[in-house]
Amino acid sequence: MIVVTGATGNIGRSLVTRLLADGAAVRALTRDPARAALPAGAEVVRADLTADEGLEPLLEGADALFLNLAAGGERAAGALVDAAVKTGVRRIVLNSSMAVTDSPADESHFIARMHAAQERAVRDSGLEWTFVRGGNYATNALAWAPAVRATGVVRDAHPGAQGAPVHEADLADVAAVALLDRTGTHQGRAYPVTGPEVMTVAQQVAAIGRAIGRETRVEQISEEAAAEAMAGPHLPREAALELVRMFGGAVDASPFPVSDAVERITGHPARTFARWAEDHAADFS
Numbered sequence: 001m002i003v004v005t006g007a008t009g010n011i012g013r014s015l016v017t018r019l020l021a022d023g024a025a026v027r028a029l030t031r032d033p034a035r036a037a038l039p040a041g042a043e044v045v046r047a048d049l050t051a052d053e054g055l056e057p058l059l060e061g062a063d064a065l066f067l068n069l070a071a072g073g074e075r076a077a078g079a080l081v082d083a084a085v086k087t088g089v090r091r092i093v094l095n096s097s098m099a100v101t102d103s104p105a106d107e108s109h110f111i112a113r114m115h116a117a118q119e120r121a122v123r124d125s126g127l128e129w130t131f132v133r134g135g136n137y138a139t140n141a142l143a144w145a146p147a148v149r150a151t152g153v154v155r156d157a158h159p160g161a162q163g164a165p166v167h168e169a170d171l172a173d174v175a176a177v178a179l180l181d182r183t184g185t186h187q188g189r190a191y192p193v194t195g196p197e198v199m200t201v202a203q204q205v206a207a208i209g210r211a212i213g214r215e216t217r218v219e220q221i222s223e224e225a226a227a228e229a230m231a232g233p234h235l236p237r238e239a240a241l242e243l244v245r246m247f248g249g250a251v252d253a254s255p256f257p258v259s260d261a262v263e264r265i266t267g268h269p270a271r272t273f274a275r276w277a278e279d280h281a282a283d284f285s
Helices: 010-021 074-087 110-124 138-150 168-180 201-212 223-230 237-248 261-266 273-279
Strands: 002-004 026-030 043-046 064-068 091-097 128-134 153-156 189-193 217-220
Touching (some): 064 074, 074 110, 091 110, 091 168, 110 128, 110 237, 128 168, 138 201, 138 273, 153 201, 153 223, 168 261, 201 217, 201 273
Parallel strands (some): 002 064, 026 043, 091 128, 128 189
């Protein structure tokens, strides 16, 4: 049995589908099973991961756990690691971040600090582990959807910022291989995972336009305005500004790191951003 946290999220939904296709038993955790719309083969379980207790029953009988910080935050992730140890879970695959560098810089970077702390907790648990360190998620582009639908104009502080956007299905495929590993090949490994090509923000916006058959473009704004637009209940303005400035550091970055992890681990080439835009065309139309 494999337990998937964040089962209705972008990565989690793809992961549940992939694991079921591989014949695995899957317990999908979600706040609202009635609206989850997950495949019929999954055991869909209501779960409030922010509760102070009662997490052990969610993991009873499980061999492996896919742990995603987005499913409940840092405190919930730590409690799930403790529950995994208590209930005899053998393996954790953690959805981490390429921001983690295993260097002192991890303590001064907002995203790296959060994920590095969780990586340490998983390592210290004594369980088998694999870290899937995703880079620039292609799904980040969904934040542009309202602007694309309304005007076709995306407002961004750094149109020339580079990334190698990775499809959520590729992150799920890498996680599935690690969760199903019977040879120990992926035990104790941290995999940086990116898409197959370097693209600027402007190029990504243009690719979305081609996918939906509309003209799209980027209008440059200040870093402060971009941070204000990004900030919310779960992302303070100061953290948002740090993220915006981090993206700005990727302008004209050379060489920008592109990982071959998807093809090396799964056996298939990483999906392109153009493919992602086609898969999500309805979100922008």
